[in-house]
Amino acid sequence: MAEITGNCLCGEVTFKLANDFQQFHLCHCSQCQKATGSAHASNLFTAPDNIEWLSGQAHIVRYDLPGRTISNAFCTKCGSPVPYVSQSGQALVVPAGSLNQTPDMTPRSHIFWPERAAWYDQAQEAERFDAFPE
Ligand SMILES: [Zn+2]
Ligand SMILES: [Zn+2]
Incomplete structure (x- = not known):
């Protein structure tokens, strides 16, 4: 099984795992919009033990929303x-x-679709630029 690596923006947290995913959901629920600051979460799912932390685990904080999974x-x-x-x-x-690197599966579903951002559908039609518009 090929390995795939990952890291956070600053590079403190690094990890690797087997490129072996069972699900890939784009979650549009209002909580995922808050958690990501964006239109949706893009989450892959794999076995709970499929990860090797290489650095930075002490920098990770976990938040569990009370009363929700x-x-x-x-x-x-x-x-x-x-x-x-x-x-x-x-x-x-x-x-x-x-x-x-590119995961071994592509998104399978948009979940919590009715909760999507009011502007999400229009965003698919927005003009494309290679970088910031001039
Ligand atoms: Zn970081
Ligand atoms: Zn969600």
């Missing part, structure tokens, strides 16, 4: 989401953007 884990230096084990203990949730 929603969690977030992030680097306290740069705020980037990093992998965490789900509250059920049955999956490792891996933010797709934290990975350095």
Whole structure:
């Protein structure tokens, strides 16, 4: 099984895991919008023991939303989401953007679709630029 590596924005937290994912959801729920500051979370799911932390584990803080099975884990230096084990203990949730190589699966579903940002559909039609517009 090929390995895939990941890290946070500042580079303190680094990890590797087998490129072996069972699910890939784009979650549009309002909690994921808050947790990511964006339109949706892009989370891959793999076995809970499929991770080897290489550095920076002491920088990770985990947040579990009271009364809900929603969690977030992030680097306290740069705020980037990093992998965490789900509250059920049955999956490792891996933010797709934290990975350095292409995962072995593509997104399978948009979940909590009715909660998507009011501007999400229009965003698909927005003009494309290679960088900031002139
Ligand atoms: Zn960081
Ligand atoms: Zn969500």
